[in-house]
Amino acid sequence: MALLTMNTESKYLRSNQAFSVILPDMPREEDPREFYAKHRDLPVVWLLHGTFGDHTDWVRKTNVERYAARKGVAVVMPSGLNSNYVNWSRFMLGYDMYDYLLHELMPLVYNWLPVSSRREDNFIAGLSMGGRGTLTIAASNPERFAAAAALSASPREFSDLTPEYFRSGDVFAARLEGMVDNAGGVEAFLASEENVWRVLDENAGTGVLPRLLFACGAADDYVMETLRPFQAHAQEIGLDAEFLIRDRYTHEWDFWDLAIQDAFDFFGLPDVDVDMA
Known part of the structure; x- marks a missing residue:
């Protein structure tokens, strides 16, 4: 795979920003001039890090590059500080992460890189804070994503x-x-x-939402305290969602390395014939 780091100045984050991109490599038997001249619309996974992380987390702490190669998919990994991937207009000069992702990073990637902007080719996933960001973005922008995977994250009912x-x-x-x-x-x-609980309540059963995967490690993961009630609620409202619990794991990278593979399979991305030696 090709691993890119791009640095750009952001209108919405009011600062220079870096993000990482994984792109499929050229097969060894192809001619470089022909391969790089082809127009291609690669499926793309928007992959979000958790609290205290940045755009390098997934590459440094999992084998996501190998998993992306197996699927022939592009992966875009932004940095989001500890923003929950929403707008913080009063932070310094303004740090509008939600607007940056939707109105700046996505147009940049769609127009500068060989990826598809079609809903059926776009997927979003994230761990912990990135899982909450995944749900926030996917539930409120269902026309953009075919499926979403929240890893070690869950909607909460904010009743108190x-x-x-x-x-x-x-x-x-x-x-x-x-x-x-x-x-x-x-x-x-x-x-x-x-308030993702409310957004999902309002749209469950309408057919507009992307398919949803919730994956969590059960052993001492605090997320299970909210995921179990939400799982019961999802069944009550007819939400199109799958739940995957791996009992031997907790809030940890060993689990997220497995869960991103589960997410790629859930997205319906087929294996491609690549030389991964």
Whole structure:
């Protein structure tokens, strides 16, 4: 595979940005002039990192490059700080990650690289914070993606957003308080795309949503506390979703290395005949 790192100035993030791209290599038996002259619309997976990560995480900590080679798929990996992949307009000069992904990075990739912009060729996945970002982006922009995979992430039912909860010591409470403040208060947050539970409720059974995969390691992974209730709720509302639990794993890279392979299979990406020696 070809591994690219691109550096560009971003309008929406108000700074220079780097992102990584995996592209299929030229087969050894092909002529370079013919191969690189071909027009091609590669399927593309938009792959999001978790908290504390950046665009290098997936390449450094998993074998995603080999898995992408097996499927003949392009993989685009942006950096998102700890933004939850939403807009933070009051952060420094503004850090509008949601707008950057949809209105800047995707047009750049579609027009500069040999990938397809068709819905049926576009997929999105991410781990932990990147899984929440995957759900936020895919649920609110279903016309862009055929399928999405949330790895170690789950929608939450926000039924008790009170000052007492924010002081509770819950693993998610301090972060959620910042998310609510960024949205402009509880009501604005509940009405926003970050309230994925609501968005899925409103669209389940309509046929507009992408197919969804939820994958999680069960052993001491705090995400299971919200994933189990959501799994029951998904069945009640007729959501087109699959759930994959690997009991021997927790919130860890060993699990995500397996789960991204499961995601590629769930997306329906066929194996291609490549020399991976």
